[in-house]
Amino acid sequence: MAKAKLMGEPGKRQVEEASTALKRLFWVEKETMRALAGYLISVSNWSLKKILPLHIWQDALRADQLRTRVLELRYPRRDVDQGHDPRLTAFLANLIRVRNDSELVAGIYLAVKNELIRAYEAYLRDADPLDDAPTVVFMRGYPDQIRKQIEEIKELTGDLPDWGREGVRRWQEETERRLAALGGVLDANGQVPAAPNTGMADFEDRPEYVPPLVPVRDPRFTAASYHMPPRDPEKFIERQVWQGINHVNEIWASEITGLVMWKWNDMPWEFYAECARWCYDESRHCMMGEQRLAAWGFQAGVDYPVYADHYESQSKHGELAVFALLHRFEMNGPGWKSGLKADFEREGDTSSSQDFDYDWADESIHLLYGHKWTLYRLGGDIDKLEKLKVEVNERWFDWIDERRKEWDYEPFLSRLTKKISEIEVGADG
Numbered sequence: 001m002a003k004a005k006l007m008g009e010p011g012k013r014q015v016e017e018a019s020t021a022l023k024r025l026f027w028v029e030k031e032t033m034r035a036l037a038g039y040l041i042s043v044s045n046w047s048l049k050k051i052l053p054l055h056i057w058q059d060a061l062r063a064d065q066l067r068t069r070v071l072e073l074r075y076p077r078r079d080v081d082q083g084h085d086p087r088l089t090a091f092l093a094n095l096i097r098v099r100n101d102s103e104l105v106a107g108i109y110l111a112v113k114n115e116l117i118r119a120y121e122a123y124l125r126d127a128d129p130l131d132d133a134p135t136v137v138f139m140r141g142y143p144d145q146i147r148k149q150i151e152e153i154k155e156l157t158g159d160l161p162d163w164g165r166e167g168v169r170r171w172q173e174e175t176e177r178r179l180a181a182l183g184g185v186l187d188a189n190g191q192v193p194a195a196p197n198t199g200m201a202d203f204e205d206r207p208e209y210v211p212p213l214v215p216v217r218d219p220r221f222t223a224a225s226y227h228m229p230p231r232d233p234e235k236f237i238e239r240q241v242w243q244g245i246n247h248v249n250e251i252w253a254s255e256i257t258g259l260v261m262w263k264w265n266d267m268p269w270e271f272y273a274e275c276a277r278w279c280y281d282e283s284r285h286c287m288m289g290e291q292r293l294a295a296w297g298f299q300a301g302v303d304y305p306v307y308a309d310h311y312e313s314q315s316k317h318g319e320l321a322v323f324a325l326l327h328r329f330e331m332n333g334p335g336w337k338s339g340l341k342a343d344f345e346r347e348g349d350t351s352s353s354q355d356f357d358y359d360w361a362d363e364s365i366h367l368l369y370g371h372k373w374t375l376y377r378l379g380g381d382i383d384k385l386e387k388l389k390v391e392v393n394e395r396w397f398d399w400i401d402e403r404r405k406e407w408d409y410e411p412f413l414s415r416l417t418k419k420i421s422e423i424e425v426g427a428d429g
Contacts, residue, residue, distance in 0.1 A: 026066035031092035033059035038262025053283035060276030097206035106172035123190035221301025247289025252308035253282035313399035327370030333363035
């Protein structure tokens with residue numbers, strides 16, 4: 001009799017092993033993303049604050065694909081958000097307990113994200129290109145995407161005042177050591193590491209992370225008390241500049257959508273995915289305004305203020321109040337921004353018009369996000385939601401009225417007036 005013949009290559013990873021590994025990767029991506037999001041409000045370096053939301057969104061996209069794939073592999077399993085290694089969870093929760101921007105970069109980017117690259121490459125090395133093709137197709141680009149994130153961050157490190165100090169190096173080493181004690185993200189075969197026999201190395205004692213009530217701004221910025229000039233624009237160029245300033249200061253919306261991703265740790269996955277996108281969109285709006293103003297020679301924090309007045313007006317009442325104010329403002333967003341798009345287009349400012357057009361598209365989505373998740377936090381009580389929107393809106397107007405009595409917008413108003421005059425003279429010449 002003919003003997004049965006073994007077919008193909010020896011199997012390296014069964015479905016259960018694959019799904020367990022992907023579940024662990026998802027958890028690291030999600031919790032690392034949440035740490036970056038939660039610390040965004042505490043970041044002082046302006047360049048770092050603007051780029052983190054992009055990375056948070058990219059991390060969310062990777063996490064979403066991993067999570068979806070875990071659910072597919074043994075459909076209709078629904079355990080992807082539970083049953084994670086408690087030691088790994090504790091490790092990830094401590095990543096936010098940093099003293100400065102440099103430690104955040106050293107711990108998350110140079111320690112954890114570098115380890116994620118190794119883990120993805122290990123998984124891909126032993127993945128069956130046919131059996132596990134749906135995973136291989138999307139995961140193939142992950143290592144290079146994370147490498148690019150690290151390179152983008154490294155370009156900023158020379159501008160971080162604490163970079164290179166002994167404490168920063170020690171924090172990175174401590175993070176690497178503790179992660180290694182957990183067996184890493186995945187082992188050399190791309191599978192969940194066996195529990196090590198040795199005890200897990202502890203982080204040095206760090207206090208619990210407490211977000212500031214006022215979002216941190218770059219220390220090189222001139223102090224301010226609110227962001228918009230205290231009078232209406234008198235001519236079109238002032239309207240262009242005023243709206244640029246307003247766009248730049250939308251960074252506060254990135255900070256609150258990031259913070260709730262950290263503070264609200266018991267939400268459905270959809271919440272984190274949508275807030276990551278929202279966080280990124282608002283940083284894009286910030287950079288839209290900065291780019292337009294920079295083309296005229298205006299410098300953020302020097303010629304015009306960068307100040308989270310909306311945030312500060314509510315922060316003593318909790319992050320839900322800040323989040324609700326953002327939602328309340330965005331109720332008017334699509335109509336207002338579509339009007340700005342048309343107005344600026346008529347005046348020939350197609351750059352600003354295009355920015356408002358995309359901003360309007362984004363805010364239509366954000367309006368849905370804000371309603372859904374504010375209502376969720378209020379237990380589905382629509383009356384409470386409507387009352388809260390009125391409350392935060394009234395509080396904002398009272399707050400800004402008081403601030404305008406206290407500060408005359410100097411030296412910014414003089415600087416803006418001078419530069420606008422120079423621009424007008426140059427245009428006439």
